[in-house]
Amino acid sequence: MAEPLEVKELDQVVVRFSGDSGDGMQLAGNIFSTVSATVGNDICTFPDYPADIRAPQGALTGVSAFQVHVGAGRVYTPGDKCDVLVAMNAAALKTQYKYAKPTACIILDTDCFQPKDLEKAAFTTDNPIEELGIKNDVIAAPITQMVKDCLADSGMDNKAVLKCRNMFALGLVCWLFNRDLEIAFNMLREKFAKKPAVADANIKVVQAGYDYGANTHASVAHTYSVESKTKKPGKYMDIMGNKATAYGFIAAAEKAGKRLYLGSYPITPATDVLHELSKHKSLGVTTVQCEDEIAGCASSVGAAFAGALAVTSTSGPGVCLKSEAMNLAVITELPLVVLDVQRGGPSTGLPTKSEQTDLLQALFGRNGESPMPVIAATSPTNCFDAAYFACKMALEHMTPVVLLTDAFVANGSGAFKLPDLDEYPDIRPPYVTPDMAGHYTPYMRNPETQVRYWAIPGQEGFMHILGGLEKDGRTGAISTDPENHDLMCRLRAEKVAKIPVPDVEVQGRVDDAELLIVGFGGTYGHLHSAMDEMNAAGKKVALAHFSYLNPLPANTAEVLKKYPKVVVAEQNLGQFAAYLRMKVDGFMPYQFNQVKGQPFVVSELVAAFTEIYNQ
């Protein structure tokens, strides 16, 4: 074995795994992320997969990628461009090279750069490196052949052997970053617990990839390490946004002492929430995969009437279908959480890509006066808190709540400090009290909060009817009385407006910023990174990032008017800016808008904000 190379310490590194959508790049990337997180690095991940069901093997449209940003300190984004690019075939190199830094190290499987592969990837010469003008370090290894050799005695067929190629690349990257393979091995043993032979084969190939690097030095001058520096002590796990959302629902149900009911219909990119919750029947979680989006929401309204903590999960097109049933929850004043994992629209749009284009739909997309609280999650790990507090708000204020996440936070992951539920506030629904028996009507309200009292069916003395028709506020009977309707509309609005939400926090140069960046939801990491970069360059910049969108925090107007310049940056054509202009008199922000289906690029944000700053 060759002498160990010098180890260079890095503050942060971005690795991008790419290959054919059948090459298992998501798994390789996930394992590398978890291995890094396990040793105490901060991580932020971004899976970038194609919308095609299954493009022809080796095709440009079939490339799947997984990017992870590993940091010694806090990392806020998956990184604009990568330091290491793994390209398992010619198509991957062709489509992904644009995401590599000029200094990036590129790892290739030379066995998948044969003439037919180059042709499928639309290369016109037989030298793709030269054709793309690549001047970087390239580790060109015959990965396929080495995997075949490694598993020659395994008794596995060729197809199964080839499925392990991703593990060779993983081993090589682990070597490059001096990662402990044992953690990866444990993950593989767990993932393939029911197929020990597959686990063994994968482990063998990971080790082979690692050894290949160690033995040949793989034509690089150094290996690297990223140490852990700033992590708060405690126990951590790696969690994806959708899973964190599901955990938030479970935690809220437990805290509230309620059965968790999910009515849902599969839709990208929200389906993992249905998958995750369906696993946890041992916690009493009830999931019903309904016949359509409408039934997903309608059955949840039924479950809420029956007394459950009811949730329905979907993406934008599903919200269109659920809107009528969401409005039923508005007028019946039943607790319901509607999760909208936003994707590119309109219509079917870009199903696997991320946008923030459902904001106005969430706020206003229903008939009638239909006030509905809206909360947006700011990162994969923040999905937990956002889901927990959405449930708390729904149950305590007897209202449907929209929880907005997006494909970026839903599929991304981060190091999640295990929450201690004892530190989370109680959830206390406004149940009827025994003294109300016999004279209860459903729209009797708490005069302070305007929240109505909740009588769960099955109790004697509280029988009542709810429904989509307007009701008399006192008797609960159908009413078309003009004064009553006007009053009920106002009471429902007042109830939502009175929900207390935390103030929006200003970060960065709080006292002397020349420019305030304003955003909401899943763009937090990118906006924060842009602010950090500008401040590091001597500018005076602050960030106000919103999670509570309706009602807005009480200090919203004050914050927005405090700074000389404000830019609202969002992944749509200006929905949040328009909303803020409507809510804050005289607010005239600059805007930065992109609807590309891709996360913001920090360098582009910095360039745009600097231009505004210098005007």
Add this chain to the structure above:
Amino acid sequence: MSEYTAKDYKKGQPRWCPGCGDHFFLSSLHKAMAEIGVPPHKTAVISGIGCSSRLPYYMNTYAMQTIHGRAAAIATGFKVANPDIAVWQISGDGDGLAIGGNHFIHAVRRNVDINMVLLNNRIYGLTKGQYSPTSPRGFVSKSSPYGTVEDPFHPAELCFGARGHFFARAVATDAAGTVEILKAAYAHKGASVCEILQNCVIFNDGAYESVYTKEGRAKHTIYLEHGKPMLFGEHKEYGLMQEGFGLKVVKLGENGVTEKDILVHDAHCADNTLHLKLALMDGPDFPVALGVIRDVEAPTYDEAVNQQIEEIKAKKPYHNFKELLYTNDIWEVKA
């Protein structure tokens, strides 16, 4: 004996048009509920939109009048979340079979233990007289002034097509017959579809002219009872026999036919072929079948959902949120 009377389930003053079939049905529902004896506070009545969907307002139970077509979906969520409550779902032919057709077939397919009442007047009454998915071909209405050019649904066909395990039929004006099938629907565990034939006195009066009166029913219907021969007619002089793949009407005593040649009704038969034949019979050549046509035991969805939860609870080692967290790969950052 039930400790409740029909009055215990009654509330308010119904506002349907005088003579509407909904009045008759409501009264039969109150009676049936009293005979069943589930307390009002353990009963939920859930409807959609339409004239008949106003019914929950006249029930002294937990109730919800929801949105158009979604009653079956809402009732499904309710029953799964709170299986201790007896759930009745009330829809018309528009609510249940047009805008709500998808929810209807899936609630039936899942076999959720809800009692699904389909008040079929073959017309849209609340919107003032358009044809419905059960209106016959050629039906003239405000939205089909020259007659419809489409075929109707037969509710029983949809029910059986969705693998339904219970189907019964009654005429709204026949209180005894209606009470009978409602009680059977409640007793049946699973989705029980009850089709109620009723006239809309304003927009489709006479839709069921031939069976609306006692005399009419004696001539033009057959009351099916499990284990009883399929006899009908004013003096039970007619019967049903099988002929090839179909049914035929015979007269006792003619051509040597005796009672022992007559088919005996088997509502519990898993094969629904004959049930469908019976349900599709119509005049003038055949009597309209009333009573419980199909009533077959099968696992119910709500019970299965909750049973699975109990099984997994016994199997899996984690039962609260904290334990769930520790099923993941955890690492510790030390101070």
